[in-house]
Amino acid sequence: METAVRDRQRxxxxxxxxxxxxxxxxxxxxxxxLASALxxxxxxxxxxxxxxxxxxxxxxxxTYLLPSPSAIAGSFSGEWGELARHTRATAVSAVLxxxxxxxxxxxxxxxxxxxxxxxNALYPWMLALRSLPVVALAPLLIIWFGFTIWPIVAATxxxxxxxxxxxxxxxxxxxxxxxxxxMRGLNASRGEVFRLxxxxxxxPMIFAALKISVASALVGxxxxxxxxxxxxxxxxxIVASNYVDTLLLFRxxxxxxxxxxxxxxxxxxxxxxxxxxQRTGR
Amino acid sequence: xxxxxEELARPVRVGAIDVRGVSKVYGNGDVRALDPVDLTLxxxxxxxxxxxxxxxxxxLLKIIGDILAASDGDVLIDGEPAGACRRxxxxxxxxxxxVLLPWRTVRENVLLPYDIxxxxxxxxxxxxxxxxxxxxxxxxxxxxxxxxxxxxxxMQARVALARALIYEPxxxxxxxxxxxxxxxxxxKMALHLLDVWQRLGTSVVFVTHHIEEAVLLxxxxxxxxxxxxxxxxxIPVDLPRxxxxxxxxxxxxRSLTDDLVADFHRDDDPSHSV
Numbered sequence: 001m002e003t004a005v006r007d008r009q010r011x012x013x014x015x016x017x018x019x020x021x022x023x024x025x026x027x028x029x030x031x032x033x034l035a036s037a038l039x040x041x042x043x044x045x046x047x048x049x050x051x052x053x054x055x056x057x058x059x060x061x062x063t064y065l066l067p068s069p070s071a072i073a074g075s076f077s078g079e080w081g082e083l084a085r086h087t088r089a090t091a092v093s094a095v096l097x098x099x100x101x102x103x104x105x106x107x108x109x110x111x112x113x114x115x116x117x118x119x120n121a122l123y124p125w126m127l128a129l130r131s132l133p134v135v136a137l138a139p140l141l142i143i144w145f146g147f148t149i150w151p152i153v154a155a156t157x158x159x160x161x162x163x164x165x166x167x168x169x170x171x172x173x174x175x176x177x178x179x180x181x182x183m184r185g186l187n188a189s190r191g192e193v194f195r196l197x198x199x200x201x202x203x204p205m206i207f208a209a210l211k212i213s214v215a216s217a218l219v220g221x222x223x224x225x226x227x228x229x230x231x232x233x234x235x236x237x238i239v240a241s242n243y244v245d246t247l248l249l250f251r252x253x254x255x256x257x258x259x260x261x262x263x264x265x266x267x268x269x270x271x272x273x274x275x276x277x278q279r280t281g282r
Numbered sequence: 283x284x285x286x287x288e289e290l291a292r293p294v295r296v297g298a299i300d301v302r303g304v305s306k307v308y309g310n311g312d313v314r315a316l317d318p319v320d321l322t323l324x325x326x327x328x329x330x331x332x333x334x335x336x337x338x339x340x341x342l343l344k345i346i347g348d349i350l351a352a353s354d355g356d357v358l359i360d361g362e363p364a365g366a367c368r369r370x371x372x373x374x375x376x377x378x379x380x381v382l383l384p385w386r387t388v389r390e391n392v393l394l395p396y397d398i399x400x401x402x403x404x405x406x407x408x409x410x411x412x413x414x415x416x417x418x419x420x421x422x423x424x425x426x427x428x429x430x431x432x433x434x435x436x437m438q439a440r441v442a443l444a445r446a447l448i449y450e451p452x453x454x455x456x457x458x459x460x461x462x463x464x465x466x467x468x469x470k471m472a473l474h475l476l477d478v479w480q481r482l483g484t485s486v487v488f489v490t491h492h493i494e495e496a497v498l499l500x501x502x503x504x505x506x507x508x509x510x511x512x513x514x515x516x517i518p519v520d521l522p523r524x525x526x527x528x529x530x531x532x533x534x535x536r537s538l539t540d541d542l543v544a545d546f547h548r549d550d551d552p553s554h555s556v
Contacts, residue, residue, distance in 0.1 A: 178381050181349045185375045187368060188398045196397055200385045277385040277429055 064246050072254070075247040087255045089232040093149050094221035094259070097156020102213055105161045106206065109168025114194065119169070130162040134220065138227045152224030152232075159220040160213040167209035171202025204278075207271040214264050218256060233259075295326030296360060296452035297372075297485030299346060303355035306341050314510035315341045318355060321504070321513065325360070328479060328486045330496035331504045334546065338511025339489045340378070340457050346487065347375045347455045359453055367453070371395065374446030374484075376456040380438040382430040389426040392416060392444045412448065419478055420444045436467040440474075447478065454479070454486045460495075468492075469527060472499055476525060493542045497535055498525060505545060515545070 049069045055061070056068035063071060076083070112119040134155050141151035175198050183193045225234025233252045240248035272279070301321035307314050316338040323329050331339045344350035346357050348368040357364040359372065367373050382391045396409055417423045420440040430438055439459055446454060456475075460468045472495055479486050490496050496503050497519055505515040519538060521529055529535055 178377050178379060179383075181344070182375070182377065182381045183398075185347060185349050185368060185373070186395050186398050187371070187400050189400060192398055196394070197383065200383070 064244050067247050067250060072247060072250045076251060079251060083251055083255055086231060086233050086236045086252070087259065089149070089229075090218075090221050090225065090234065090256070091259050093152040093224065093232065094156055094217045095263075096149075097153040097220055098160050098213060098217040100153065101157030101160030101217075102164045102210060104157070105164035105209075106168050109165050110172055110194070112165075113169050113172035113198070114190070123169075126162065126165060130166075134158045135223055135227075138224065142228045147228055147230075149229075151228055152221055155224045156217050156220030159216045163212055163216070164206070164209040167205045168202065171205035172198050174205070175201045203274055207267070207274065210267050211264065211271070214260060214267060218260055218263075222256065295483045295485075297454075298325040298360050299323040299453060299485060299487070300358040300361075301342075301346065301355070302358070304342070304345055304352045304357060305354045306338070306345065306350070307353045316345075317510045317512040319511075319513055323485060323487065323502075326483050326485055327502065328476075328488065328500045329502045329504060330488045330490060330500035331506060332490055332493055332496045332542065333506030333511070334508050335491065337506040337508045339506050342506075342511065343455050343457050343487060343489050344375075346453075347373050349375060369400070371449045372452045374449070374451035374454045376442050376446050376454070376459045378458045378461055380430070380442040382438060382441055384430050387427050387429055388422055388433070388441050389413065389417070391430065391441055392448055394445060395449050409448070416444045416448050419447065420474075434467075435462050436471060439463060439471060443475070443478075447482075450482075452484055454482075454484050456486065456488045458490050459488075461490075468495070469498075473526065475499070480524065493539050493546070494530065497521075497538050497542070498529060503538075503542070505542065517542070 053068050053070060056066055056071075067075075108122075112122060137158065138151065138155055141154045145151040145154060172194075179197055179201075180193065183197060188196065221232065222234035222237070225232035226238055229235045233256050236252040237249055240246070240252060299321070300323075301319055303318045303320060304316065305314075305318045306316040319342060331342065333339050341350060345352045346364060348357070348364040359367040364373070383394065386394070392413060393409065414423070417426055420443055422437065422440055422444065425433060425437065430441065433441070439462070442459065460471050463471060475486075476499060488496070488499060500519055503515075503517045503519055504513050505517070506512065507514045517538065519534075521532055521534055
């Protein structure tokens with residue numbers, strides 16, 4: 001893939017693609033690959049910020065409507081402690097909900113994939129519940145859990161739950177028939193088939209769901225905080241909106257984005273460790 | 283690759299197979315995959331089963347290996363039910379595809395049978411020397427730490443063979459194990475298999491639709507008819523052993539293969555079909 005990216009760039013500049021075998025050393029090839037993966041998106045970011053900054057200045061837009069990137073960056077000074085407190089609150093709710101929701105989803109997926117009768121009984125309900133907007137449940141969750149972080153955690157967990165459940169069931173069932181026959185021939189128990197074959201087979205699909213849930217978990221936490229919290233980045237955005245403090249609003253948005261990016265990278269690192277066998281090509 | 287340690291030699295010929303009235307129907311009895319088959323295969327023999335696609339040869343092989351349940355009849359191996367033999371690791375099965383676990387190295391794939399506790403006849407820790415022997419026999423010693431995706435098709439087929447050989451089964455059931463290989467690798471693998479077989483003294487049942495391969499390898503060729511499958515002919519192959527690619531120039535080899543090829547074409551004739 002790295003080679004493909006590099007070749008595409010070279011062909012854009014008119015130079016013929018270099019065959020991978022001619023690359024001098026693996027290390028330098030990888031670092032060049034990393035650079036070519038990072039430079040284009042970074043360039044887009046820079047261009048975007050420059051356009052934004054100049055537009056605000058040229059059009060003389062008022063700060064409450066759209067502050068310039070430099071104004072946003074400058075406004076962070078003196079606000080770090082406050083921002084960190086709200087960021088921590090949101091991160092805690094989101095991560096807790098993420099772990100609980102995905103944890104339950106994977107356990108239930110394993111049970112449903114292994115036991116046909118359980119799957120038949122539950123799957124239609126799971127599909128029906130998936131279409132239910134979790135936000136609609138928020139008032140109920142508040143009645144149950146009070147004004148604590150738990151209604152927010154519960155909403156986050158529910159949002160994460162269904163996509164992972166569906167992916168998990170599919171993943172655990174995607175082992176091909178011949179592999180199952182091989183395991184039967186070797187007299188493997190049901191538990192061994194699950195552990196030795198079905199779990200590794202499902203891992204790519206499970207990680208796909210875990211990556212999608214990062215974004216869902218943050219939606220759950222932020223929306224949950226809108227409804228029932230005195231803390232967190234969601235709460236902060238509501239306050240900022242009430243006071244038309246657009247700079248505060250942007251700081252909160254930046255903080256959410258930072259959580260999302262760091263979190264996603266952590267999950268991605270776990271994924272590439274769990275699936276390290278996929279990276280060794282021919 | 284052609285020299286194997288003495289320890290692999292097994293003096294006693296084992297793996298007599300007795301198939302008694304085995305049949306298979308799918309669905310509500312509307313698809314007859316296999317008509318009742320009766321068959322006795324002597325211990326240590328090399329039997330090839332040939333027949334057109336969909337004639338039930340794989341079904342028969344899977345029933346012998348107790349991977350698939352028969353609709354009727356039973357299979358005895360050295361006088362014991364096939365199910366007991368499978369649980370006791372006396373049956374080695376090699377599938378049409380290598381069915382390797384892509385997240386495991388060659389070594390870990392070959393050791394898979396020892397991760398299964400109910401039949402792990404030896405503890406995994408004590409299997410080291412045996413593993414080295416088997417990897418040597420199939421010529422994969424240097425590739426023990428590679429992943430399946432890093433191997434050629436021929437090498438993957440040899441990993442699958444090693445995984446079946448590691449627990450020293452008395453019966454080796456092979457379902458077109460070389461089907462995906464090119465002609466050259468295929469004949470190399472076939473001769474290699476003969477080498478292994480002669481040293482082990484196990485029975486081999488080898489399903490193929492490649493007539494020359496069947497005659498080159500086997501003591502006995504069984505010809506199956508199209509669905510519903512049944513054994514139509516039973517041909518002894520009295521070619522001298524050890525066999526090599528030279529065997530193909532033997533007059534008997536020519537006449538047997540010609541006969542079988544003609545037989546196959548007769549099957550294609552619509553006026554002959556049942």
